[in-house]
Amino acid sequence: MIRVRVPPVLRAVTGGARVLEAEGGTVREVFEDLARKHPALGLHLFDERSGIRRNIICVHRDYVVRAGEMAGRAVDEGEELILANAFAGG
């Protein structure tokens, strides 16, 4: 099981949950499992073509994983991902 930390703006979608659990061997697979379990959240992770939305990032082992890297980024059982967004500005 992988723990995924949910950013504050998405907690309106997860019923307030700060951490969700999902399964998968890569970051993308974890997101796919999240989308299956939480369809409303899935709308925010994947676009019409099942691509991970381009400005989503996540932190894994202190490394910032960009959307295009998520399918190839392996995760191990028990690890944590921090779902985030490339925000800028005030």
Added chain:
Amino acid sequence: MPVSLIVGTKKGAAILTSDKNRRNWSSDFALKGWPVTASARDEGGRYYAAVANDVFGPAIFVSDDLKEWKQLETAPRFNPGDKGNEQHIRIAGAADFMGRYKDSPRLVDQIWTLHAAHGAVYAGTSEAGLFATRDRGKSWEPVSGFNDHPNRDKWEPGFGGLCAHTILSDPKNPNRMWVGVSSSGFFRTDDGGKTWNEKSKGVNQDVGICVHHVTHDPANPDVLFRQDHRGVYRSDDAGDTWIVTENGLPGGELSDGHKCSFGFAIAMDRKSSSVFIAPLEGDNFRLPHNGQLAIYKSNDKGANWQPRKSGLPSNCYSGVLRGAMTTDQLDPGGIYFGTSSGTIYASTDVGESWIEVASELPRIMSVEAYAT
């Protein structure tokens, strides 16, 4: 009768609720962190609020009481194989550092308007599309006749992208609807959405067909009032032909030297048949003329316009966005608008005078009024 406003801002929705006289207002703030781009109420009283986050994309929240909001598990989406408009993708994907848009997908990146009619709720999107739900948001269907319009490959976006921002309907004729698309035209269907014809004869089209917003009285739906990039127009024949109606409006100069009345917001009070617009100083500045915030009102179908600025500030340098002015359709009519610097003004005397209802909000993108 009390009125509730859903004020869509860049960082959430201000919910403003009045007393029965519409003089005293209480406020709440919902959907914190989400840009709220549009709202609507369906015939059963359910409220819909569209959100569009630059990172996490668009979605729709619903509420039955304006207090508790729940996101729908579905949203308007194009078919995965639909080819997108390359110019729109270039605008929407300006920060496409991962090269994700190289195959030109057609994606919904924002819901610009929601419109309840004939038992459905319609959504107008960018990239330009039209979708409908007939089961209160459980599912959304594309209006294929519009989304796959035979001339779609000739559609061109405005500077804000290729967006379907205006939807109007005929309450007596479910086969007739209108949709405005920047900057590709004002489309009408007479066969329930199967086919759509562009309706801009008489409108200056030197820079494309850049319709900004259109309004009408549903009781007299074929009389349409249109704020375009290049002027203000009226149609008396459901959009077949248009005439310029700018007498009394402050003129402005556009980038190419063309002179007309520029602006975005336009709204109509049905009881008095008065029409309201918020002129801005040309397409370069997009500010109130001479720093005086003013709403212009016409009581004679746009033939003449008069400024109404009692209660509105001078030294004001913020504009009124396309979806940020509305009416409550009570008697006398209430008119409401929000500025790009976060202030809401209300008039309960059909636009003759204005009071400030809220301020210090984030940039206001949409305002809708609901008599409660």
